[in-house]
Amino acid sequence: MSPPSARTRVKRLAELARYDAATLHAIVDASYLCHIAFHDGSSSHCIPTACWRDGERLYVHGSNGGRLVKLLGSGRQVSVAITLMDGLVLAKSAFNHSMNYRSAVIYGSFEAVAGEAEKRRLMDVFMHKIAPGREHDARPGNDKEFAATTLLALPLNEAAAKVRTGGPQDDAEDLDLPVWAGVLPLLLQPQAPVAAPHSTVPAPAYVTGWHGRSPLPR
Amino acid sequence: MSPPSARTRVKRLAELARYDAATLHAIVDASYLCHIAFHDGSSSHCIPTACWRDGERLYVHGSNGGRLVKLLGSGRQVSVAITLMDGLVLAKSAFNHSMNYRSAVIYGSFEAVAGEAEKRRLMDVFMHKIAPGREHDARPGNDKEFAATTLLALPLNEAAAKVRTGGPQDDAEDLDLPVWAGVLPLLLQPQAPVAAPHSTVPAPAYVTGWHGRSPLPR
Numbered sequence: 230m231s232p233p234s235a236r237t238r239v240k241r242l243a244e245l246a247r248y249d250a251a252t253l254h255a256i257v258d259a260s261y262l263c264h265i266a267f268h269d270g271s272s273s274h275c276i277p278t279a280c281w282r283d284g285e286r287l288y289v290h291g292s293n294g295g296r297l298v299k300l301l302g303s304g305r306q307v308s309v310a311i312t313l314m315d316g317l318v319l320a321k322s323a324f325n326h327s328m329n330y331r332s333a334v335i336y337g338s339f340e341a342v343a344g345e346a347e348k349r350r351l352m353d354v355f356m357h358k359i360a361p362g363r364e365h366d367a368r369p370g371n372d373k374e375f376a377a378t379t380l381l382a383l384p385l386n387e388a389a390a391k392v393r394t395g396g397p398q399d400d401a402e403d404l405d406l407p408v409w410a411g412v413l414p415l416l417l418q419p420q421a422p423v424a425a426p427h428s429t430v431p432a433p434a435y436v437t438g439w440h441g442r443s444p445l446p447r
Numbered sequence: 448m449s450p451p452s453a454r455t456r457v458k459r460l461a462e463l464a465r466y467d468a469a470t471l472h473a474i475v476d477a478s479y480l481c482h483i484a485f486h487d488g489s490s491s492h493c494i495p496t497a498c499w500r501d502g503e504r505l506y507v508h509g510s511n512g513g514r515l516v517k518l519l520g521s522g523r524q525v526s527v528a529i530t531l532m533d534g535l536v537l538a539k540s541a542f543n544h545s546m547n548y549r550s551a552v553i554y555g556s557f558e559a560v561a562g563e564a565e566k567r568r569l570m571d572v573f574m575h576k577i578a579p580g581r582e583h584d585a586r587p588g589n590d591k592e593f594a595a596t597t598l599l600a601l602p603l604n605e606a607a608a609k610v611r612t613g614g615p616q617d618d619a620e621d622l623d624l625p626v627w628a629g630v631l632p633l634l635l636q637p638q639a640p641v642a643a644p645h646s647t648v649p650a651p652a653y654v655t656g657w658h659g660r661s662p663l664p665r
Contacts, residue, residue, distance in 0.1 A: 266484030266493035275484035
């Protein structure tokens with residue numbers, strides 16, 4: 230597939246580029262957060278925030294009074310990156326060391342989500358990503374809470390992904406050096422849940438099943 | 448401590464802000480990568496790349512011909528963010544759900560590192576972060592490789608960190624709801640090393656000790 234625009238064409242290690250929707254969606258779905266780059270007229274900013282996907286859009290949310298909503302709700306151009314670290318790649322030469330990762334960069338501008346029903350539906354999608362079923366257990370947002378929250382949507386149509394997998398690529402003259410070479414994999418893994426003091430009911434399945442599993446699809 | 452500049456003052460949840468060097472250094476040291484935001488005159492970009500710290504500077508590196516070096520080596524203003532996900536925070540109300548994280552945002556401009564001896568020293572610092580001892584095992588960069596590589600340094604003096612830890616903060620009227628509340632922790636964990644087919648020597652300590660340990664100081 231081709232890149233959707235000039236600025237999404239991967240130039241460095243272009244053979245690692247992926248422009249298909251399935252790869253892009255999988256990366257967004259596997260990450261709890263994104264980094265949003267934008268310029269406010271005097272400075273560039275890089276802001277981390279939670280994100281999720283519904284269909285062909287990436288969503289973030291924030292307090293109406295917050296900087297994110299004030300600066301991004303007005304159609305400002307942004308670049309959003311999501312990066313998942315999968316491992317360190319140790320080659321026989323220092324120069325050929327690398328990392329395995331899945332990354333996505335999306336260009337465009339956010340637009341505020343209109344309509345309380347749609348906001349409620351999208352927040353349920355977000356809760357379901359955090360913990361499937363949680364959207365039925367937690368006390369839903371009330372009118373005041375929803376009125377104080379802005380959801381922002383970014384179309385996924387101008388995006389590129391880059392994925393590196395596998396072992397080190399050593400130069401021919403280094404292949405026989407007596408140096409260990411391979412991959413040191415990394416995985417963001419769920420640890421034992423910690424109940425709050427005011428939690429007085431049995432843990433639901435998404436809590437008891439948390440520890441040790443891979444939290445999001447890879 | 449106070450923020451070093453107006454643009455590093457944390458506004459949203461300001462009580463989570465940290466402006467001390469020790470917190471900042473620990474976050475940089477615990478992450479393998481950062482996201483760099485910059486504006487090239489027509490678009491904002493958000494670029495993930497590997498990073499490391501030496502003293503009071505953050506370092507990244509790239510190929511001389513690459514976009515990162517071409518666009519950032521000339522003193523362009525940037526914002527660099529590092530974010531570590533530590534867990535999902537489940538409150539009794541949907542609205543009070545949160546995440547535990549450690550994040551840092553640094554403002555300034557990169558400057559290319561001059562001098563081959565200094566470049567070699569700094570790449571050893573990077574290799575040591577990736578795998579302590581690796582800087583003695585891998586075939587060192589030769590003159591051609593170092594000539595093709597630019598190291599970029601960003602001072603850490605204009606930065607802010609933000610750290611959330613602990614359990615959910617529920618509203619008083621939600622405290623007795625029959626809903627599980629607590630933290631689902633996350634940790635980037637080393638998995639079993641995978642040797643490359645051309646790796647013919649025993650694994651060194653930083654490989655045999657990789658699996659199951661926390662890779663970087665928390």
